[in-house]
Amino acid sequence: MDDETAASENGEKAPASLAVILLVSVLVVATCGLIYELLAGTLASYLLGDSVTQFSTVIGAYLFAMGVGSWLSRHVRRDEIGTFVRVEVMIAALGGWSAAGLFMLFPLVGDFRVVLYALVLAIGVLVGLEIPLLIRILRHRFAFRELVSNVLTYDYVGALVASILFPLVMVPKLGMIRTGFVFGLANVAVAIALLVALRRKRRIGADLAAALAVMASLVAGLTTADTMQRWSEVAFYGEPVIHARSTPYQRVVITRRGSDLRLYLNGNLQFSTRDEYRYHEALVWPVLGRVAHPSQVLILGGGDGLAAREVLRDPRVRHVTLVDLDPEMTHLFRDTPQLAALNHRSLSSPRVTVHNADAFRWVRDARGSYDAVLVDFPDPTEFSLGKLYTESFYREVARLLAPQGVMTVQSTSPLVAPRSYWTVASTLEAAGLTARGYHAYVPSFGEWGFTLAAHHPLSDSVALPRGLKFLTPASERAMFDFPPDMARRPTPVNRLDNQALVRSFAEEWGKYEG
């Protein structure tokens, strides 16, 4: 006891429970410290790419800053425990908001690296202060041998806890933004616990108020994390975003991880380069393989040019008319070399004419006769898209389809949404066409459905070109077979005045996604 009195330069007496709180706090602050470091590193590689460089430089900067903090601790001459509490509150505020702040600032600042490293250095300096201060506060509780052993043990155990929690629990379950807030709350909890333990020894009013304010801001952040996540869309996609753009019609986002490039429209996956060939072969060849002279081809939707690429492989095709609402989509996939390589520059082909127009208006005004029509719209997630799956729309398309022509319609998943899927067939039939459903397995989508339609009965025989990666005559025939869980069932006809498809689609996919 004498030691302790002598040690506390401001005459403060640490109560017995304090030692326990302090040792627990070593574990907590060590865990938090490493979490902030991992957050910064992950975020940097996520937003800036090149994860080896980002992780190395972030960790290096962080450790260096901790060294600076340790060195600075010598200038703390009085009130070690008060300083420690204030450091905790500051770490809680900075670390807790770090992930949310970096995501939100990313689009706003000119040079993101300046912000990133400033934050890493600030947190590092503060974390560097923690252990020296704790050792000094605890130095009279334990023998030096015991003290060093205790503190460093908890410090390293905390590091292990963090390194396991972060990839296995925090990021997958909470996401980066929430993880930041949760550990910020842990930091501020340590500060508040210490203040409460010290309440009889000193005036804690101002510090407690600051700590509570930080806690409130973190709780607010945690509860609005979803909103922030949406704002900072880069956090939404599982993969690094390489292009994001809002057009008047949709949000176009392209992500890339390794060789896998993905296109998202309004957050919905449109293709993954790993398996899009399955989707596009299934979209195109059952049609072209059933038409004797597919000279004129109409593609509705498909602004990524991938369906056009598949069509252009057929030398019988003399001209492709592609109608896509969004000029920015077709320009993007025509003019960006990396993306034009995916569609083999189909959108620049002299055999392709692109019309940027609303498909419904375009088909209502269009004249002419097409031997093959590929209808490849996004899923009917909203009323404006649902109109493109109605009887009225198919009547207009049927008018443009040559007597011997064949069309196909992307028709969502017959496994997840069988009622929606078969609604497309019922609707095509109501428009006076014969319809046949078929389906293909596309790993990034799952079991996916299409519907063939024509003015005449659709034959089984199909002529496929060589060199396809997915379709053979046998596998093509198998696509028309539906096991009971996807089998045809009675459905309403989708019409402008009932939008039956949008309703069943929302219900079936809502159930599936929970």
Next chain:
Amino acid sequence: MKGEATRRQVLAGGSLAAGAAMLGGCGENPIPGTLAGADWQRGHLLRDRKFPDPTGPIEDIGVVIAGGGVAGLAAGWRLAEARFSSFRLFELEDSTGGNARSGANAISPYPLGAHYLPVPNCEATALRYMLKQFGMIVGEENGVPVYDPYQLCADLEERLLWRGRWHEGLFPQQGLDAGTRVQRNAFDARMAQFRTATGRDGRPAFASPMALSSADPRFRELDALSFATWLDGQGFTAPTLRAYLRYCCRDDYGSEPEQVSAWAGIHYFAARRGWAAGGDGDRELTWPEGNGRLVHLMAGRIRSHIASAHSVFRVRQEGDGALVDVFDHRAQTSRRFRARTVVIAMPHFVAAPRVVPWIATGDFDPRGSYQYAPWVVANVTVSRPPEGKGVPLAWDNVSTASEALGYVVATHQSLSRDAGPTVLTWYLPLSKESPEQARKMLMTRRLAQWQAIVRDDLLAMNPDLTGAIRRIDVWRWGHAMIRPSPGFLSDPARHAAIASPPPILHAHSDMSGLSLFEEAHYRGVMAAEAALTHLDHAFESLT
């Protein structure tokens, strides 16, 4: 790197726009717009009868139609259909169409009043004939009419803002107590009974057009009491149900349930038995310009017969014809016509007793018990469509928390996915005030005052429209709708108008007591056919 910069700019744009929306309150800059409405000066000239005597020779003509609203246009359309060409239609306003008139701006045409037509009943034969001619009925399926899907109101039809969330339909579906649900179901069941009921005369209890309804006292006695009294007596008292029924009364009649007869209140729910293939019987036909589409097509059929800015200010019987004095507001001169038949297609408050003498000869008050509900209609141009929590934007969007009836979206029938600017037509019947007070309000309030009311109401429903309102054009209807007050079915003035023999015939929805397109059309067609009979012109009846 190009990609990087783009990504930043877009995300930044999004966040900045969100921030600006939060910061930017309602500026005090005046909102562009106009304040317009029925021409009161011309109307009041009629009231004060300050017209010069006719000059020039008297012109002989077969039929004069006085008034170019729906009834007058329908009468003219019917005459033209029968290949009868010796007629003129005079309209006081600069354009025909009455309550169904419409406006337009660079973004869309929009209604100024009536904006839809329910799929007509089987008994509305003349109307159906016309819809077929106008390409609205495109075929038949087993003898049942098939309507053009592009002209039927597209889904989503209606949504209701209820407890902070938009719900589909106009009646709240969630959070109702058991008592309300029981009453709601009982009300629906009661209306279903009325819908299929027939009187002892073999006619449907409630028909559309209403003239074809049963005269059975069992149903006619519902005319003696107010809708509110009837609802109380039946135990339909749940506040949520009553709020919904009040909405319906104000929507169709511009009136409170206390002000309309039980017969009229029930008619709204029980008379609609739309006859269409493919389950479209309960649908509506609608267009960006509302019923402006219908009156425009009718007027187009008889364009050369129409003289606008002309007031028929005196009609006197002479032999088996009539002398009709007409004032030309542009030339400021009057002329006299000797017509073999006159169709008075003016609202009753204009026609009686100033223009048409017969009414003064009865032993009843010629003005009858006619009352008219005033309305305000505002067309709000917005730079982006409204949104909101819950179901997406519908054609008709209503808030339970507002005295206004909500708004319809002019571009709803558009097939395009363009989420660009649109026009919202906002409706407010001034049903709480007495008609006189309300008309005074209409006369004295300035544009900016109406605009503030419209803007505040709209932003309360759709805070997301903050900063999106580009202009508000306000239209005042001093006498928008006849009010079907208790007793209107037995009003002698109404019966006198219906029974009036040639050469002076009457045609107006006032005679039905229900200000509905179907009613005006029926009255117009009936008068035209009576005129053709009187003139010995061969025709095949459409009714």
